Amino acid sequence: xxxxxxxxxxxxxxxxxxxxxxxxxxxxxxxxxxxxxxxxxxxxxxxxxxxxxxxxxxxxxxxxxxxxxxxxxxxxxxxxxxxxxxxxxxxxxxxxxxxxxxxxxxxxxxxxxxxxxxxxxxxxxxxxxxxxxxxxxxxxxxxxxxxxxxxxxxxxxxxxxxxxxxxxxxxxxxxxxxxxxxxxxxxxxxxxxxxxxxxxxxxxxxxxxxxxxxxxxxxxxxxxxxxxxxxxxxxxxxxxxxxxxxxxxxxxxxxxxxxxxxxxxxxxxxxxxxxxxxxxxxxxxxxxxxxxxxxxxxxxxxxxxxxxxxxxxxxxxxxxxxxxxxxxxxxxxxxxxxx
Amino acid sequence: xxxxxxxxxxxxxxxxxxxxxxxxxxxxxxxxxxxxxxxxxxxxxxxxxxxxxxxxxxxxxxxxxxxxxxxxxxxxxxxxxxxxxxxxxxxxxxxxxxxxxxxxxxxxxxxxxxxxxxxxxxxxxxxxxxxxxxxxxxxxxxxxxxxxxxxxxxxxxxxxxxxxxxxxxxxxxxxxxxxxxxxxxxxxxxxxxxxxxxxxxxxxxxxxxxxxxxxxxxxxxxxxxxxxxxxxxxxxxxxxxxxxxxxxxxxxxxxxxxxxxxxxxxxxxxxxxxxxxxxxxxxxxxxxxxxxxxxxxxxxxxxxxxxxxxxxxxxxxxxxxxxxxxxxxxxxxxxxxxxxxxxxxxxxxxxxxxxxxxxxxxxxxxxxxxxxxxxxxxxxxx
Numbered sequence: 001x002x003x004x005x006x007x008x009x010x011x012x013x014x015x016x017x018x019x020x021x022x023x024x025x026x027x028x029x030x031x032x033x034x035x036x037x038x039x040x041x042x043x044x045x046x047x048x049x050x051x052x053x054x055x056x057x058x059x060x061x062x063x064x065x066x067x068x069x070x071x072x073x074x075x076x077x078x079x080x081x082x083x084x085x086x087x088x089x090x091x092x093x094x095x096x097x098x099x100x101x102x103x104x105x106x107x108x109x110x111x112x113x114x115x116x117x118x119x120x121x122x123x124x125x126x127x128x129x130x131x132x133x134x135x136x137x138x139x140x141x142x143x144x145x146x147x148x149x150x151x152x153x154x155x156x157x158x159x160x161x162x163x164x165x166x167x168x169x170x171x172x173x174x175x176x177x178x179x180x181x182x183x184x185x186x187x188x189x190x191x192x193x194x195x196x197x198x199x200x201x202x203x204x205x206x207x208x209x210x211x212x213x214x215x216x217x218x219x220x221x222x223x224x225x226x227x228x229x230x231x232x233x234x235x236x237x238x239x240x241x242x243x244x245x246x247x248x249x250x251x252x253x254x255x256x257x258x259x260x261x262x263x264x265x266x267x268x269x270x271x272x273x274x275x276x277x278x279x280x281x282x283x284x285x286x287x288x289x290x291x292x293x294x295x296x297x298x299x300x301x302x303x304x305x306x307x308x309x310x311x312x313x314x315x316x317x318x319x320x321x322x323x324x325x326x327x328x329x330x331x332x333x334x335x336x337x338x339x
Numbered sequence: 340x341x342x343x344x345x346x347x348x349x350x351x352x353x354x355x356x357x358x359x360x361x362x363x364x365x366x367x368x369x370x371x372x373x374x375x376x377x378x379x380x381x382x383x384x385x386x387x388x389x390x391x392x393x394x395x396x397x398x399x400x401x402x403x404x405x406x407x408x409x410x411x412x413x414x415x416x417x418x419x420x421x422x423x424x425x426x427x428x429x430x431x432x433x434x435x436x437x438x439x440x441x442x443x444x445x446x447x448x449x450x451x452x453x454x455x456x457x458x459x460x461x462x463x464x465x466x467x468x469x470x471x472x473x474x475x476x477x478x479x480x481x482x483x484x485x486x487x488x489x490x491x492x493x494x495x496x497x498x499x500x501x502x503x504x505x506x507x508x509x510x511x512x513x514x515x516x517x518x519x520x521x522x523x524x525x526x527x528x529x530x531x532x533x534x535x536x537x538x539x540x541x542x543x544x545x546x547x548x549x550x551x552x553x554x555x556x557x558x559x560x561x562x563x564x565x566x567x568x569x570x571x572x573x574x575x576x577x578x579x580x581x582x583x584x585x586x587x588x589x590x591x592x593x594x595x596x597x598x599x600x601x602x603x604x605x606x607x608x609x610x611x612x613x614x615x616x617x618x619x620x621x622x623x624x625x626x627x628x629x630x631x632x633x634x635x636x637x638x639x640x641x642x643x644x645x646x647x648x649x650x651x652x653x654x655x656x657x658x659x660x661x662x663x664x665x666x667x668x669x670x671x672x673x674x675x676x677x678x679x680x681x682x683x684x685x686x687x688x689x690x691x692x693x694x695x696x697x698x699x700x701x702x703x704x705x706x707x708x709x710x711x712x713x714x715x716x717x718x719x720x721x
Binding site: 201204205208212222223225227232233235236238240242243244250261262264265266272313316317318320322324325328329330332333339 | 719
């Protein structure tokens with residue numbers, strides 16, 4: 001880790017490990033947004049990792065952002081941290097000044113006419129709590145205040161707010177940016193993949209810790225080979241996801257949106273790992289892990305939600321597979337080794 | 340915290356020239372080699388090919404020049420390995436010596452052993468096999484019973500090694516023998532030896548056919564075989580620690596995820612004809628391929644830095660074997676074509692070969708269960 005990464009890691013992990021308690025997540029699921037924690041997240045600059053220093057950010061890279069994104073997933077922070085981090089990056093790409101407060105992602109069908117944004121984002125993360133939203137319309141990044149928006153509350157399986165945000169000719173600040181047509185889905189997949197890699201790391205360490213504590217037949221269940229073998233599998237899946245998301249972020253820094261190949265690979269890989277890892281984590285935890293009282297589900301329900309957001313693994317696999325087949329069998333290896 | 344560390348590792352740009360050189364070499368050398376033969380990759384053996392590689396300087400690439408090596412980086416070697424494997428080059432003859440036995444001798448061998456043997460290995464003329472497993476000692480390697488009893492000027496060896504790949508073509512075996520049979524010396528009674536398979540009386544090598552009818556591995560019986568003192572490797576009683584270090588090399592390379600790559604390529608070729616069917620499955624395989632390559636590269640980066648990637652190598656080998664073994668299953672689900680032997684198109688024949696071969700991928704070099712046991716120990720569970 002470089003100096004900025006060490007600072008970011010200490011800052012985000014210190015803050016979230018202390019403040020994201022079971023009670024806090026539970027309250028968030030009941031609808032009480034942890035506003036005080038959000039303010040600290042912002043005050044620590046964690047939503048501005050990708051904002052240049054002269055605009056009040058950390059001037060970081062995607063490799064730096066990965067640290068914050070993974071921590072957000074690992075600590076199951078009930079905050080739109082990843083979304084705001086990406087929304088702010090979109091604004092920077094368009095040269096739009098980054099506002100304070102919660103800015104969320106508006107993924108949906110929108111039109112821009114005479115500086116007015118209209119349309120609907122069916123599952124905007126934390127839409128009800130957001131002061132601003134960012135949409136991408138035909139290569140233009142549009143920042144819009146959400147006070148006049150119609151908000152229909154909704155949640156995902158992790159009970160994170162996923163609200164229908166409807167805008168009718170809302171005044172927007174819109175500027176052209178050099179982003180691909182699918183930028184929202186593409187970079188959305190990148191932030192989710194990183195969060196998922198963090199959550200998978202948590203599942204591994206938490207399951208190992210539980211297996212060392214829980215005693216049956218006179219010894220910790222982690223002493224049984226059947227459990228050890230399962231936990232080994234879980235840990236290798238988490239390790240694979242750590243690597244491929246780091247790789248995707250590094251390539252995003254190096255190639256910009258040409259890193260779509262690696263971002264797709266990352267979302268596919270973490271999706272596959274999530275199915276294996278959530279199953280093992282619950283099996284190792286037994287009945288207690290199936291209770292609301294135990295916190296394991298905060299991570300597993302997030303993984304079940306996130307794996308389908310910004311393109312499920314199968315969607316990205318279809319894209320990647322089509323491109324691979326179209327390029328031809330003998331093009332695969334040169335392509336893989338050229339990256 | 341996870342006990343593993345997989346730092347990203349990008350190959351330095353200067354390796355690209357080597358990659359191009361190897362590709363050009365392989366395009367010429369493998370021009371007429373059938374895909375099903377290429378599918379054997381590092382199980383396929385061609386001594387003429389090994390000599391050509393030696394002449395190119397592609398064996399012992401990282402070794403000191405004074406032992407016939409080329410003092411190149413682990414990254415150069417990595418590029419060489421992955422290009423050979425992806426193309427299905429018949430690298431089997433020199434594979435063990437280059438990957439494992441050479442590095443072992445560099446680390447633990449005597450000066451005489453190194454000078455006598457390593458330059459020949461690097462020329463692609465001298466081949467190795469590994470004598471670890473026995474009839475009653477597979478995963479439980481420390482149960483090794485083949486005895487090396489001290490006699491005047493050396494050791495007298497009695498016992499049997501099993502599943503010894505390439506013993507019938509190898510010049511030397513790096514063998515793990517028991518030099519102390521006391522019950523309390525289960526681990527500390529083991530010693531590694533160099534055995535000259537071509538010039539030692541009392542050694543019988545019998546081929547064992549695998550389920551596909553191929554004879555890659557052997558039973559090697561020692562009956563009062565004399566091994567001179569100078570052939571002891573490392574320290575007497577130090578065999579266990581040396582073998583453990585050696586296995587890190589055995590488990591760390593790209594051969595642990597590329598063994599079925601030829602089938603992936605031929606699968607795509609079949610799908611090309613079918614107008615885009617199977618995209619989801621191929622996309623998944625590509626994602627896993629890319630992930631495994633990054634993990635494997637990360638291990639190479641640790642080797643380059645002189646770190647010990649034993650645990651990380653076990654992780655990559657376990658995940659890699661799943662990927663390799665899954666390939667014929669995916670192929671079958673996707674295309675439903677029958678695997679063939681001796682007839683059919685490239686895809687069908689490669690499928691025929693790999694369908695029958697993949698069970699060995701999670702057995703050789705440490706079983707899946709042993710690897711996961713190592714990982715579990717890393718996790719602090721044992």
